[in-house]
Amino acid sequence: MELDVQDIVAWIEKSNENIQANKEYLTTLDQEIGDGDHGINMARGFQEAAAKIAEQTYTSSADVLKDTAMTLMSKVGGASGPLFGTAFLKLSTAANGMDPISYETFTNGLEEAVNGLKQRGKATEGEKTLVDVWSQMMNYFKHETDFHAETIAEKAKKAMEDTKDMMATKGRAAYFKERSVGSIDPGSASSFYIFQALADIVERRA
Amino acid sequence: MELDVQDIVAWIEKSNENIQANKEYLTTLDQEIGDGDHGINMARGFQEAAAKIAEQTYTSSADVLKDTAMTLMSKVGGASGPLFGTAFLKLSTAANGMDPISYETFTNGLEEAVNGLKQRGKATEGEKTLVDVWSQMMNYFKHETDFHAETIAEKAKKAMEDTKDMMATKGRAAYFKERSVGSIDPGSASSFYIFQALADIVERRA
Amino acid sequence: MKKIINDPNQVVQDMVSGMAAAHPDELKQLFGTTVMVKKNAPIANKVGIVSGGGSGHEPAHAGYIGKGMIDAAVAGEVFTSPTPDQIFEAIKAVDSGAGVLLVIKNYTGDVLNFDMAAELADAEGIAVDKVVVNDDVAVDERVSRRGIAGTVFVHKMAGAKAEQGGSLEEVKAAAEKTVQNVRSMGMALSPCTVPAAGKPSFQLDENEMEIGIGIHGESGIERKVMTTAVDIAKELTDKVLNDFDFSGNVAVMVNGLGSTPEMELYIVNQKVQSILAEKGITIYKTFVGDYMTSLEMAGCSVTLLKLDDELKQLLDEPSQALAFRS
Amino acid sequence: MKKIINDPNQVVQDMVSGMAAAHPDELKQLFGTTVMVKKNAPIANKVGIVSGGGSGHEPAHAGYIGKGMIDAAVAGEVFTSPTPDQIFEAIKAVDSGAGVLLVIKNYTGDVLNFDMAAELADAEGIAVDKVVVNDDVAVDERVSRRGIAGTVFVHKMAGAKAEQGGSLEEVKAAAEKTVQNVRSMGMALSPCTVPAAGKPSFQLDENEMEIGIGIHGESGIERKVMTTAVDIAKELTDKVLNDFDFSGNVAVMVNGLGSTPEMELYIVNQKVQSILAEKGITIYKTFVGDYMTSLEMAGCSVTLLKLDDELKQLLDEPSQALAFRS
Numbered sequence A, B: 001m002e003l004d005v006q007d008i009v010a011w012i013e014k015s016n017e018n019i020q021a022n023k024e025y026l027t028t029l030d031q032e033i034g035d036g037d038h039g040i041n042m043a044r045g046f047q048e049a050a051a052k053i054a055e056q057t058y059t060s061s062a063d064v065l066k067d068t069a070m071t072l073m074s075k076v077g078g079a080s081g082p083l084f085g086t087a088f089l090k091l092s093t094a095a096n097g098m099d100p101i102s103y104e105t106f107t108n109g110l111e112e113a114v115n116g117l118k119q120r121g122k123a124t125e126g127e128k129t130l131v132d133v134w135s136q137m138m139n140y141f142k143h144e145t146d147f148h149a150e151t152i153a154e155k156a157k158k159a160m161e162d163t164k165d166m167m168a169t170k171g172r173a174a175y176f177k178e179r180s181v182g183s184i185d186p187g188s189a190s191s192f193y194i195f196q197a198l199a200d201i202v203e204r205r206a
Numbered sequence C, D: 001m002k003k004i005i006n007d008p009n010q011v012v013q014d015m016v017s018g019m020a021a022a023h024p025d026e027l028k029q030l031f032g033t034t035v036m037v038k039k040n041a042p043i044a045n046k047v048g049i050v051s052g053g054g055s056g057h058e059p060a061h062a063g064y065i066g067k068g069m070i071d072a073a074v075a076g077e078v079f080t081s082p083t084p085d086q087i088f089e090a091i092k093a094v095d096s097g098a099g100v101l102l103v104i105k106n107y108t109g110d111v112l113n114f115d116m117a118a119e120l121a122d123a124e125g126i127a128v129d130k131v132v133v134n135d136d137v138a139v140d141e142r143v144s145r146r147g148i149a150g151t152v153f154v155h156k157m158a159g160a161k162a163e164q165g166g167s168l169e170e171v172k173a174a175a176e177k178t179v180q181n182v183r184s185m186g187m188a189l190s191p192c193t194v195p196a197a198g199k200p201s202f203q204l205d206e207n208e209m210e211i212g213i214g215i216h217g218e219s220g221i222e223r224k225v226m227t228t229a230v231d232i233a234k235e236l237t238d239k240v241l242n243d244f245d246f247s248g249n250v251a252v253m254v255n256g257l258g259s260t261p262e263m264e265l266y267i268v269n270q271k272v273q274s275i276l277a278e279k280g281i282t283i284y285k286t287f288v289g290d291y292m293t294s295l296e297m298a299g300c301s302v303t304l305l306k307l308d309d310e311l312k313q314l315l316d317e318p319s320q321a322l323a324f325r326s
């Protein structure tokens, strides 16, 4: 299966829907082990990204992903703005001139995204950050050969839930030390909604 | 009946006891139609006055009353400090060289006190201030010929309660206008406790 | 009641010593009193200015001590006028022979206690005069209006005039002109708790606000349904504008009552400025911050001061007071 | 949630325009941004200083703009680091060719966004450097310590050095020396509410306090039973003293988190000063007030800065920032 420009546009739209629907929940998660702005930040950023994309007609997936990246970068703020911005920028670079996007291209993009996130955030797996979701998804994508809606959503959910038992060593949650154990990482939850949106697009496509 | 120096000392002590016992109530009254410090102010002032008087042996009632006046003046603050200070200062002046204090001397003192209060406070009867209690008490004293414990207490209580239906036109309570109706004036309540203490002394004497 | 204090009955003493310890180059505490005096007072040939009132209005009043503003501040108990003996000590400490002006807020207690202190000073041959600040338009009758945030401008103008070498009469005239030209109106979102009382002075529901609040934790003139910053700014500003003709130049003060974030004060200011602009009133200078507070009360007040050339010039004079630098 | 605001999502925009309206002689807002810049920036031959962070810390950061302090402040959403594009605009607005120093508080978000802005500036050939403030001893590991009230001293020292004509390297060195010598510790009595979130970040009982609080409404390192000002001052000061050798001269800051009455801050200061006196540490200067806040949070922090001759001299230089006059 391949994803065309319309699918990528739909992905961003659906991601926005998921984030908006779970804005309060994300904020609650961030109140537990952060400063309580994550839902607000992500909702503001994705709203703007979706609006920006709705304004235009795209012929290249890379452009959609780049506009998303730049909008997140300039509208989200906080730790998550530059991080999600980086992830989508890397996806965009990988997609450049590759329309429609093959499974392999998408997987390459994911790998670049994970590298970018780790570099920006100076974080690695197991530190209870969104890296945990993106990295597990990359591993999963690498071991498969095609998009499977149901397992994408399942895997992302599991990766998010796995952060619950971790102790944070990066970001604000790290100030809480042991007390950070038992809460889901907010950035991982947003990441889950993004992959859940992807799963939806894949399903619709199938 | 006459009041000697020991009676006057006992009066101040008993006034202090009454004020301390009703400190919170006085503050609550002042929270309704003032700034909520009246009980605190009066308790601080009378505590100091009683302490000052306990330190010394007096041979003149005027001195007891003067020390009370000066202590109230320098320790109470607010509107009530200078007012109660003035009242006791006038009582002291009237008592000067008149030990033991006759009913007539006391009544003269009360009259001077009321004049002093009216002058200082630029207030008259019916403005829902302590003037209402002191003035009614003066009138009552003028129509009697000797101290009567029970009626002193009754009259003072009634004078205090009469302030409930008045609308304040002086002091902080005046800001509340119509809304000041329905609450007892805090300064009148303290004044009642002072006359109630006097009644107790008279009773003990009898 | 949750407060960072030791003994509720010692808060004023503790505050005053903490303040003296913090600013040894600017302030000194008069021994055995809660009077704070400018370090180098009395200043030869300068009229001394004494202000004060209950505590709980910080930075008022000691924060306004400094070159170009006041010389001494008398701190009463929380929300309680200070006593005549303490005020008298302040007067003596700042009198250089040029006389002393008392800046009094129009509360029975303040007026009575300052008046008695003035009588004591008089008896000792010190020239004293006074102005009574009554800027609060929440109260209808001018004679019973409270002194609130406008007092800060009175400190500023009197202080500048005194610094310029004005006589007691001239300093009083500048202060009096300020009193005549300043109006304020306040509102609150929440009450405050006097430490020794231990409980808040009144209760407000989540959707209520008090309009026409003073600065002593008392409830206001009217209870209303909570609304937006724009509506609040409009209500306060209109009330002030309706009371006096402010056409020409004004100084604006958006004052926080204690726990209102500066963010909210600036949001209010945005609307205040646009209302004044619409009316063609020229804003000469704006002050936004906590200038005259009520402990931890949430809320704000809007003050306008109409400026003529003299007041403009006095406003522009430098001030080195801790809470009012210009 | 009870706040004097209009739209919870517009508080930063509203605040910034209210601020620009209040101080037209001192500040200008960069068109279409929430960046506030010194009116006459860039100053020829002077290193520019850009600070910023989430909003809700007022007077930080725009209150520190002024001669002798910083040149621009970037206001993010409430408690949210500002974005690289806005920071980049600030850098461009203050660069006179002498280079720009970024003062960053050590939060992932701030570091990431300022770093990206620095990369953008680099690409345009602007010389930029940075210091990362990490004064909060509540966090054990130095590398992950937050930047809190100590940031104000970093603004002061860097600003004074830049005003003296220091090169970017020298300005950075002064800022870095300040970072190395400053430590803070905070506590809270009550949480605060981010307007867009609508509910408080955590709950505290009437007899509880949070020790080791940051400035973003997050809960602290430890929850304890509420105690006296003396105990609180001791706990905060001891923690700071145990982290670093402050023998010699220090500057002290007792900072309010937003709704703590100045009275309480001075009461805390009283004890802080006596602890330092006992240890033979000399207090060169003391600052008491709301310098780095968390909206309407109640609580305070204690900051100590060890001073050598250079830092003393930089501290003494005049500052005309609205929230820090000296």
Ligand SMILES: Nc1ncnc2c1ncn2[C@@H]1O[C@H](COP(=O)(O)OP(=O)(O)O)[C@@H](O)[C@H]1O
Residues within 6 Å of the ligand: A030, A034, A035, A036, A037, A038, A041, A042, A077, A078, A079, A080, A081, A083, A117, A120, A121, A122, A123, A128, A129, A130, A131, A170, A171, A172, A185, A186, A187, A188, D079, D080, D081, D107, D108, D109, D110
């Ligand atoms: N160093 C880091 N590396 C990767 N991800 C991080 C890092 N720090 C924080 N995050 C992610 O960012 C999320 C928090 O985002 P957000 O609340 O929007 O920003 P902030 O923490 O600045 O308030 C965390 O839940 C975590 O997933």
Ligand SMILES: Nc1ncnc2c1ncn2[C@@H]1O[C@H](COP(=O)(O)OP(=O)(O)O)[C@@H](O)[C@H]1O
Residues within 6 Å of the ligand: B030, B034, B035, B036, B037, B038, B041, B042, B077, B078, B079, B080, B081, B083, B117, B120, B121, B122, B123, B128, B129, B130, B131, B170, B171, B172, B185, B186, B187, B188, C079, C080, C081, C107, C108, C109, C110
């Ligand atoms: N002008 C006045 N004349 C006479 N009594 C007054 C006047 N103003 C106030 N009072 C009395 O003072 C009382 C308030 O005292 P208190 O609460 O101690 O002072 P404050 O009003 O300054 O807080 C009132 O209840 C009233 O009885």
Ligand SMILES: [Mg+2]
Residues within 6 Å of the ligand: A030, A034, A035, A036, A037, A038, A078, A172
């Ligand atoms: Mg967050």
Ligand SMILES: [Mg+2]
Residues within 6 Å of the ligand: B030, B034, B035, B036, B037, B038, B078, B172
């Ligand atoms: Mg009272």
Ligand SMILES: [Mg+2]
Residues within 6 Å of the ligand: B035, B037, B078, B079, C054, C079, C080, C081, C109
């Ligand atoms: Mg009072």
Ligand SMILES: [Mg+2]
Residues within 6 Å of the ligand: A035, A037, A078, A079, D054, D079, D080, D081, D109
């Ligand atoms: Mg944040």
